[in-house]
Each structure stands twice: as C-alpha cells, then as structure tokens.
Amino acid sequence: MRTYHCFWLLFWAGQPHQSFLTPLSKRTSGFPEKEKVLVLSGNSRQDLHRSKRSWMWNQFFLLEEYTGTDYQYVGKLHSDQDKGDGSLKYILSGDGAGDLFIINENTGDIQATKRLDREEKPVYILRAQAINRRTGRPVEPESEFIIKIHDINDNEPMFTKDVYNASIPEMSDVGTFVVQVTATDADDPTYGNSAKVVYSILQGQPYFSVESETGIIKTALLNMDRENREQYQVVIQAKDMGGQMGGLSGTTTVNITLTDVNDNPPRFPQSTYQFRAPESTPLDSPVGRIKANDADVDENAEIEYSITEGDGYDMFGITTDKDTQEGIITVKKALDFENKNLYILKVEATNTHVDPRFLYLGPFKDSATVRIQVEDVDEPPMFSRPAYIMEVKEDVPLNSVIGTVTAQDPDAAKNPVKYSVDRHTDMDRVFNINSGNGSIFTSKPLDRETLLWHNITVIAAEINNPKQSSRVPVFIKVLDVNDNAPEFAMFYETFVCENAKAEQLIQTLSAVDKDDSYNGHQFSFSLAPEAASSSNFTLQDNRDNTAGIFTRKTRYNRHETSTYFLPVVISDNDYPIQSSTETVTIRVCACDHRGKMLSCNAEALIHPTGLSTGALIAILLCIIILLVTVVLFAALRRQRKKEPLIISKEDIRDNIVSYNDEGGGEEDTQAFDIGTLRNPEAIDDNKLRRDIVPETLFMPRRTATARDNTDVRDFINQRLKENDTDPTAPPYDSLATYAYEGNGSVAESLSSLESVTTDGDQDYDYLSDWGPRFKKLADMYGSMDSDKDS
Secondary structure (H helix, E strand, C coil), X not given: CCCCCCEEEECCCCXXXXXXXXXXXXXXXXXXXXXXCCCCCCCCHHHCCCCCCXXXXXXXXXXCCCCCCCCEXXXXXXXXXXXXXXXXXXXXXXXXXXXXXXXXXXCCEEEECCCCCCCCCCXXXXXXXXXXXXXXXXXXXCEEEEEEEECCCCCCCEECCCEEEEEEECCCCCCCEEEECCEECCCCCCCCCCCCCEEEEEECCCCEEECCXXXXXXECCCCCCCCCCCEEEEEEEEECHHHCCCCXXXXXXXXXXXXXXXXXXXXXXXXXXEEEEECCCCCXXXXXXXXXXXXXXXXXXXXEEEEEEECCCCCEEEEEECCCCEEEEEECCCCCCCCCCEEEEEEEEEECCCCHHHHHHCXXXXXXXXXXXXXXXXCCCEECCCCEEEEEECCCCCCCEEEEXXXXXXXXXXXXEEEEECCCCCCCCCEXXXXXXXXXXXXXXXXXXXXXXXXXXXXXXXXXCCXXXXXXXXXXEEECCCCCCCEECCCCEEEEECCCCCCCEEEEEEEECCCCCCCCCCCEEEECHHHHCCCXXXXXXXXXXXXXXXXXXXXXXXXXXXXXXXXXXXXXXXXXXXXXXXXXXXXXXXXXXXXXXXXXXXXXXXXXXXXXXXXXXXXHHXXXXXXXXXXXXXXXXXXXXXXXXXXXXXXXXXXXXXCCXXXXXXXXXXXXXXXXXXXXXXXXXXXXXXXXXXXXXXXXXXXXXXXXXXXXXXXXXXXXXXXXXXXXXXXXXXXXXXXXXXXXXXXXXXXCCHHHHCCCCCCCHHHHHHXXXXXXXXXXXXXXXXXXXX
C-alpha cells in the first residue's frame, strides 16, 4: 500500500460568536460524526486525491460586524509533515492576506484583524502553503480556500425616494391604483430573512391601503370628494425579517392629491337679481354682472351664460368673462323710459365640459331671474327725422321759407325747444331759422351756378336746459332757373385773306350756357341788327348749337381796313329767353395762293404776346449794371501793382543784382543829360542809388573837371579808367565779361547768349506776359522765331 504525505486543513470550531465550522448546506445532508481531513498530494496538484465523503471542507465561514476586542479567530492550517519541531513555516496569500487576515507561521492559526462587512465584500479567496524553514522549499503544494462572510441583519430597508407624489381623480372606485413604492435591503437575500421586506401603512387609513409584498398603494374608501379634502399624506413602512419582531424598518411619505372632475353643477347664490339702467345707456354697455358658483376648478368650472326667455330677450345680451366666469349683461337696443321701464329676464348658467359619468348627480346647469329697471333721464330734443333734404329755386326772394324742421323733448315734461343754425356750417349766413317753429328761410341771394348744395346743421335745445341739445343735418339743393345768357365757348379772333373769295367760311362758332337744361341746350346765332346790312361778312346758323362766318365780297384790303369787329347775338330757347351779344375779331392778312397767312398788320396775331414796358426797363437796368461792373473791373486791373520778376527772400547781392529800373530805351532822349558827364560838380554829393542799399558808404571821390571841348569818347574812357583804379568805387556801372565759366558746373551755363547755340529752340512767348517794359524784347525774339519758321 502506498503512503501519502497529506496536508490537513483542520477546521476548528471556536466560540459561536467568533466563527462557524459549517458545511455548505446545499451540498451536505448533515454534520459529520467525526473530524474529516482533506488530503492533498505532496507531489503536485494534479495528484489531488480525496476520500469519498459527503462534506466539503475547503471553506471558512465568518460572521460580519465582529464587535470583540481581540482578533477574530478564523481557523487552523496543519500539514502532516509538521513534526512539531518548528522546521516548517506556514504562509498565507490572496485577498486581504497580511492585512485583513494573518497567520501564525509556526502553528498555522488564521485570524481576522479588522471588522468585516459583507455588504462591502462577501467572499475572500486565499492560498496557504507550508515551506521548509531552512531551505525555503515548499513541502506541500499551494492550497486554495475561501472565507465567506456570514450575513447578519445590520441594514434597514431603504426606499428609492424620500417623498413620493401621486395624484388620482376624485370619486375613484375602491382599489384604484395610486402609486407603487419600493424599498431595498442591502443584506444577503439568500441567507435567512434579513432582506425580506414587508410593507405596511402607518398613516393614511382608512382612505388608502398598501399591498405588503409589492408596495402598491390603492384607494380604500369610496367617493372621496376633492371639494371636501384635496390633499392626503400617507406614511408607508418597509420592514425586513418578514415583518417579524426585531426586524429593521424604514419609512417614506407619499403625498396624494385628488384631481378635479366635473361632479358639481353651477349654482346661483340667489334666485333673483335686480339692476338699474339709465335710458341713456349706450349700446353694448354693461348693465350688471351675475355669477354662478361652481365648486370645481379649471375647465370643469367654465360656465356659459344665456338668456332663455323674458320680455327683454331682444333688448339685452349676456356674455361670459373668461377670467372671472361672470355673466355680463349688456344693452343691445336703445332703452326708452317712456316706452318701457321694466324688463324681466331668465338667465341660465351651464357647464361647458360635462362628464357623462356624473350625469346621475343631476343637470349641470342652473337659472336665475334678472329684473332690470330703466331710469328716466333728461334727454335732449329728438328730431322727427335723422336728416332733412330741401329744395329751393335760386331766384327766390330773400326771407323766403324753404322748409321746416321739427324736434320735441322726449321726456314726460315736454320742455319747449328752440332752434338755431350752426354757423360753422353756414359761414356766409345764407340761411336762417325761426327759433320757435323751426322754419328755415333765405337771408342772402342764391346762385346755383356758384354753389349747388348747401349743407347746414340745425341745433335744437331745451329752453330750460340749453345743455340738452341735439343736431340734425339739413341738405338744401338749389334749383336752376334760366338766369344766364349763352356766350361763346372761347374768345374768337380770326383772319381773312385779302384774296379771299365770296361765301368763303373763315370761322365756326360755338356757345355754352351756365344754366342747366333738362332737355339740352338749343342756341340760335344771328348778326346784330346794326351789322346785319352793312357787314362785309354773313353768319349762318347751323342749327346744331354752332354757326359759321362767311365772306360777303371777293377781296379785302388791309391797308384800307385791317380789322373788322363782327357782333353776334346768341339766344337760348328756355324760359325766360336769355341772349347776349358777343364780338368776333377778324383781321385782314396777306396770304399765299393756298390761303396760308403770310403777314398781317396786327403782329399780335402771329405773336400774341410781347414784352411789356416793365420787362424792357428791367432788361435796360441789367445792361447798365453790367457795363458799370466791367468799367470798375478794368480800372481796378490798371491800378493793381505789378509784382517783380525776381522776389528774393534773402539778401544775395553778391551773386545776383536786381535791376528794377530798366531805363527808357533808345527812344528816351530825356533819360540823362550829357552835360552832367562833362561837369561832375553838378552831381549831388548826398544823392545815393535808390535801386539797392550799399553795405558801406564811402565819401564820393572828387575828379578833375573836363574841358568843354573834350571829346565824349575821351571823357568816358577817362572816367572808366578812374573808376577801375578806385578801390572804393562800387561796381554799379561796371561791365564784367565772363568768357570762360569753367568745366563741370552742376548748374551748367547761366548765360543767355550761349543759349542760341543749343540744339533745342527756346519759346520766348512768355516775354509778352511780362508787361509793356518787355514789349521790345518780345517783338525782337518773336520776329526771330518767325524768321526761323519761314
């Protein structure tokens, strides 16, 4: 028989509060009669061999929440190789090894160092091994075991919400679902009843109940009315250990609101309402308000009001104020105290949203009686018509009555009324009115052709109370009479040619009449009696309200008679007949063979409008002003000072000498006196040059007087020699010749004499712009340019 070296896992059963040596309940049928040892192969884990038995010994069980002062004992490890001489060493590894769990390396005792909580970690997996202390080599293969934390009831049930809110319709049936509450327990649901939760109601009975296992809250009372109570607060308890004594519990609050349903009809707080309304109340104005009370809210309390019957059914109306749910009674027709002073109405209030489920509670409407008393007020006079239309002929005499307006006080007092015309509507005071009887008469003549319609306003006011007044429009139409004679439609001015033939048409006439004709105007034309026999022209009536002027003779002479004035009589056929005499102006003109006018004595025929005397005077004044302006401008231009050619900002006399005085030229014989040259003593000693200011003043040098017979040439040469040798003489009259200027000058040549040899031609036209003093140079150089061009 082979011998196996075994490593025993010894499970020591300590005190009941420290640890349990318990087999797995699902895999064993009872406790063993004697201690069982788990034998593992010493060579390898694959050689694991265990004897046949009904218990499993590789698990430790440890209670959570240990409250002792010492370490909690877990169990003991032992190897059959342990001879008790201390040669073996036990080591532990895995979950919590060395921290939560420690092992005595000599004895193999395992202890828990801290308080364990199953809800944090329910299972710990560890590994144990025995090694030779001297060699450090394992004498047994590593063995794995489990420490399971036994649960205790240390967690109370917790609801998912601290406060639940729910709502159900009022009048719900018993057993109507309200809300479901849920509580959870952190304890182990597979071990005992620590996590078995049972629900119960602590507050809220007898209105609601809760199912103990599911936590469903239901109604428990029939016909709960929101109008009696709207809010309920229910307290639900969740208890573990199946609700047994000693179990832990938790509570939550459920706020339940009953929502409204339309289970209450509207009700008037009183059966009769009374209102007063003045008879002057405007249309659509409110008379009063009534309200039916409805215990419901929101849309279930919306009410519609209506007038169902009564003698004021067509006189009044009622509408609903959506904000206050009141019925507003308004006036539909004008009230009249004298006709009727009391109206009785029946008003009905009805819910607009009716719930058929509650029709058994009765009709959802109510009615009330409304009495409206009409009050008498002092009303203004009332005209018999809303407007008056009158007609009058335009030729009526002054103060003629054209019509009458009538107004009376509608009140029972029947106060007398006086009439007047609103002068804002009759500014010209064409009409007036009798203040007592309302008859309207004319105060000024009428003219239909000027104004056809007169629109005035008549005021009727009570004599005792003038503030009570009313107005009525009166439209007066002026009828036409034949009081205007016909006249030409336009001013006629025509011409006749000198070579005209007899019976030639020269002008067609037409007429107009300001009067109105119902059958149309019919005008007749004829020459005035004084011109009928002696006229050079004839008139033919065309019977269509037109007439033609014809020549009576063959030729006309404009030198004998340049203009003819032909009087024409125009008559109408109305009654009384009206006629007028109009004049046609006929000028005699020269015409070509086609009858086209060439010239007339009266130029106005060709140029009908000319310049008036005022226009001619204005044109003349403009011309004079323009001439004066030109003369002044020329005078100012002559007086304007000519600016110098060279304006020097600095004194540069060493380089440039400015000669402002050019002399009189060759033609000026008075520029100097030759006698002065011969007699220098005649020169003023203090007379200095005026063109420039010398830097240093020297006394003038006296020279010998020349003889009278000295030649001028010799005299000038003598004076030139003296000045050349005089160091104090300024070089005002000296002449310096510069034949050579040098090479490389940046400014190049400054000589104008050398410019003639340049390739490019110079334009000397600018000399003409320098004034009369340079006219000679301009002519000289201008002629040179012209010679080159030729």
